[in-house]
Amino acid sequence: MSYSFKGRVRYSEIGEDGCLTLPGIQNYYQDCCTFQSENIGQGMEALEERQRAWVLSSWQIVVNRYPGLGETIVASTAPYGFKGFLGMRNFTLKTEDGELLSYANSIWTNIDTETGLPARLTDEDIRGYELDEKLEMDYAPRKIALPEGMEAQEPFAIQKHHLDTHHHVNNCQYIRMGADYLPEGFEIRQMRAEYKKQALLGDVFYPAVKLEMRKVTVALSTENGEPYAIVEFMSACTPSIKMSASQLSITLPTALPATVPGVTAPSMDPVTEQLVTLNTVSSP
Numbered sequence: 001m002s003y004s005f006k007g008r009v010r011y012s013e014i015g016e017d018g019c020l021t022l023p024g025i026q027n028y029y030q031d032c033c034t035f036q037s038e039n040i041g042q043g044m045e046a047l048e049e050r051q052r053a054w055v056l057s058s059w060q061i062v063v064n065r066y067p068g069l070g071e072t073i074v075a076s077t078a079p080y081g082f083k084g085f086l087g088m089r090n091f092t093l094k095t096e097d098g099e100l101l102s103y104a105n106s107i108w109t110n111i112d113t114e115t116g117l118p119a120r121l122t123d124e125d126i127r128g129y130e131l132d133e134k135l136e137m138d139y140a141p142r143k144i145a146l147p148e149g150m151e152a153q154e155p156f157a158i159q160k161h162h163l164d165t166h167h168h169v170n171n172c173q174y175i176r177m178g179a180d181y182l183p184e185g186f187e188i189r190q191m192r193a194e195y196k197k198q199a200l201l202g203d204v205f206y207p208a209v210k211l212e213m214r215k216v217t218v219a220l221s222t223e224n225g226e227p228y229a230i231v232e233f234m235s236a237c238t239p240s241i242k243m244s245a246s247q248l249s250i251t252l253p254t255a256l257p258a259t260v261p262g263v264t265a266p267s268m269d270p271v272t273e274q275l276v277t278l279n280t281v282s283s284p
Helices: 022-039 044-050 171-179 270-279
Strands: 003-008 052-063 072-083 086-095 100-112 188-195 204-212 215-221 227-235
Touching: 003 022, 022 052, 022 072, 022 086, 022 100, 022 171, 044 052, 052 086, 052 171, 171 188, 171 215, 171 227
Parallel strands: none
Antiparallel strands: 003 072, 052 100, 052 188, 072 086, 086 100, 188 227, 204 215, 215 227
16 A cells, blocks of 8 residues: 655755755655654654664666656655565655656665664564555666776765664765766766665775766775675766766767768777767657
8 A cells, every 4th residue: 555745845955956856856755655654653663662673775766857946746655565574665756747757666674673684574564564566667686786997986984964863874875975976967867776784973985986878886885895885877868978087088979070072081989989879869
């Protein structure tokens, strides 16, 4: 059974373009499932009494359109399965008229807060949750493979403002951190995140980034390379890519020049030819 709540895009939730940000969408989704749990008696206090917590294991969020300042939006969620110590849940974000702005899949792990280990679900853990039909969407794998050639970035320490009520880095904070490495003009149309290890106050992240056509992968890891989280951002189109000083800087033309009679166009290597071809395809 689904749960919904209505909201209005606030100034505090928008980015430089005047639209709700991806972390803003995540927060609506996170609030939505929290409100549902509170309504059925499975909220924070009930979980604390049983020494349990739901910790996010993976996200897949697709965005069709980012709503603008003042737009009325409706966030909805429904669990569609429980297995072992895992819970699976879908989300949607729509306008009042029913326009589908965004949709998502998520996988959650039930944790014993005393041991920090996954706890097999009991009847009490899932009491009150009525399962709904699984949302029709292209489901991506839960695990994200790290591409070759990840480039190390400057490490940074976890601060108090990164933490939530579980005293670890909130899932949305990893996405904010990862988005800092996106090239200018990169509009996120799909985001996947795999959470592998809890990060606590004082931990240090050693980021590594790989920029590819329409995709940016960010790993936030320990000094030894063990990931806390891996975030993958996908764009609907290929922006002009401006990389760091140690990377190749490419600005792609919007179209190929017309053929001039009597002049032979210079040949391009296969990689450059592919970049130009991709950049001239219209956005879907």
